[in-house]
Amino acid sequence: MSIEKVLVIDDDLLGREYLAETVTRNGYEVALASDGLQALASFSKNGCDLVFLDMKMPGMCGMEVLERIKTISPETVVVLMTAYGTIETAVEAMKKGAYDYIIKPFSPDQVELVIARVNERQKLIMENRYWRSNANVDEKMNPVFSTNSKMLQIYEQINRIAQSKASVLVQGESGTGKELVARAIHFHSNRYEKPFIRVNCAALTETLLESELFGHERGAYTGAISKHMGRFELANDGTLLLDEISEISPNIQAKLLRVLEEEEFERVGGEKTIKVDVRIVATTNRNLLEEIRKGAFREDLYYRLNVVPIYLPPLRERREDIPLLVNHYLKKYSLENSTIVKSIDTATMDYLCQYNWPGNVRELKNVIQRAVVMNSSDGLQLEQFSDLCIHQDTKRLEDIWTDGKAIEDVERDLIYSTLEKTGGNKTRAAELLKITTRTLRNKLNKYDAADKSLYQRETISCEK
Incomplete structure (x- = not known):
């Protein structure tokens, strides 16, 4: 945060007014205090961004005022005012949270320089906080993965x-x-x-x-x-x-x-x-x-x-970019997870190119990351994307084919190959496909009915 309110604490009247005039001339609001108790009362009520604090005052000393201010507001910047004989004390105070010190007597230029440094420091602190809170964002990444x-x-x-x-x-x-x-x-x-x-x-x-x-x-x-x-x-x-x-x-x-x-x-x-x-x-x-x-x-x-x-x-309108994006994220997450994923087979890439990606590039990125993390071989296989296959919106893909197969045929092949791996165990197959057993049975019944219908049509055709 930039400096706006300044509190000057000094038991010397002329010193207070001299510093206040310099600070006011530079556009800042100034409050004055002649001792520690008055300063703490003003600070607790109104707050401030920067404190000029004299080290030697009657009653409560500057070190104690510093500690109280830092307890109330650790972010407030405190600059000490000291004479040559108390520089060692000022250095000790900086270890307890003071930002800097200036030696009396000082010029207006010295005060302005201190305020400028404080302003720059506060701006950097706020920017660093923001960037730390967004540290997971890849700033260098450009949306360059496209031939569309x-x-x-x-x-x-x-x-x-x-x-x-x-x-x-x-x-x-x-x-x-x-x-x-x-x-x-x-x-x-x-x-x-x-x-x-x-x-x-x-x-x-x-x-x-x-x-x-x-x-x-x-x-x-x-x-x-x-x-x-x-x-x-x-x-x-x-x-x-x-x-x-x-x-x-x-x-x-x-x-x-x-x-x-x-x-x-x-x-x-x-x-x-x-x-x-x-x-x-x-x-x-x-x-x-x-x-x-x-x-x-x-x-x-x-x-x-x-x-x-x-x-x-949307990604479905630039499908030619899908292989570029898949390979990019495959490499990226393989490196991040120290996993060797050398390839993705043709059938799997074909399917990914046909999937509608309702979540667009973000969905593709997450899907590839999950596949890489869960992968147990050196290449990605179609079964690793079974949840996409099962939940695909086939109505929007009536005209999309791969190697002569429609999406429904790819889904069907996946289900049958999974059943073959599980020895016909539908419960285990459903778990691998990440669907319910009931959904699996319904799909098998649908395929069975379709096969019977096809058999009947072929029989009638032969009889004719």
């Missing part, structure tokens, strides 16, 4: 728009890689060394989302025990990804529109206007024009976000 013409056009589009500040709206079904596109836009831009910050709009209530986006002041609401920097501040000079933008409330939509138009906002419970320079990328799996017609989404906000539209096709 539509996807290649999208990659060209990313390169063209990356250097601009224009807002981008990425639309597509869940799991198509919308966040990866947002990251690619950021890392191809001149903002790539600045923060890339993400917020999932669908995962937070309106109150929490407002606080996450814009931050809040201490005491803004119950539980707000300290000032909180929002995602817009964290993303300053960088990129902010608003994931699932369609889920935000009308109130947040209005506040977001103002930030996009004026590049400024106030924290929840605050009065100070904060200016930011942020590139916005928004994503949604909904049709926002339909949401506008329903009255659920502001039309003016839509046009502010949709300066550059990108639509990601």
Whole structure:
């Protein structure tokens, strides 16, 4: 968090006023205290971001005030003011949590330099916290695994728009890689060394989302025990990804529109206007024009976000990319799990290419990861994807064939081969196929009825 409120603690009146004038001139709010007790009372009531603390005061000494402040608020930055004779004490105090010390007498330039260092430190702390909380995200991954013409056009589009500040709206079904596109836009831009910050709009209530986006002041609401920097501040000079933008409330939509138009906002419970320079990328799996017609989404906000539209096709519309993705994730998870998975046989790859992937690339990624983890041989086999086969939506695949076999025939072969492995044990076969015994029996009855019907048709044909 950046510095806004400063507390100066010094028993010397002239010293207090001299420092207060320098701090105020640089745009910060200042509170003054002449001793430790007065300082702690002020700090407990109003809080602050930075404390300038004199080491030698009557009554409660600076070391004790430091310990009390750190107990109340460990994140508050304390800078000690000391004379040459107490430098050793100041060094000892730094071991107990003080950030730095300045030697009396000091110049305004020295004070301004300390404040600048503190501001930079606080910003790095907040950014590091954010990145640690998202450490599982592969930042370097680009959505480059495609030979599909539509996807290649999208990659060209990313390169063209990356250097601009224009807002981008990425639309597509869940799991198509919308966040990866947002990251690619950021890392191809001149903002790539600045923060890339993400917020999932669908995962937070309106109150929490407002606080996450814009931050809040201490005491803004119950539980707000300290000032909180929002995602817009964290993303300053960088990129902010608003994931699932369609889920935000009308109130947040209005506040977001103002930030996009004026590049400024106030924290929840605050009065100070904060200016930011942020590139916005928004994503949604909904049709926002339909949401506008329903009255659920502001039309003016839509046009502010949709300066550059990108639509990601579902995986079933670019099946030629499935082998590329399968082999990529096969290699990736084999390395991660120290597992040797050399290959995936042709029949299995054919089936994976025909499966509809309702969860798109995310589903494929998870399926391959699970198959690699559970694999007991040096290659992946069709039976490892039995749950996909059993739950396949065959109505959407009436025209899809592999080696002359429809999907229903692949499923049938899988069931019969599993029964053969279990010596006809239906219960064990159902367990391997990850279906109920009842489902297995129903399918076998269906196959039996189909065989009888086919036999009758062939008999009639022969008799004719």
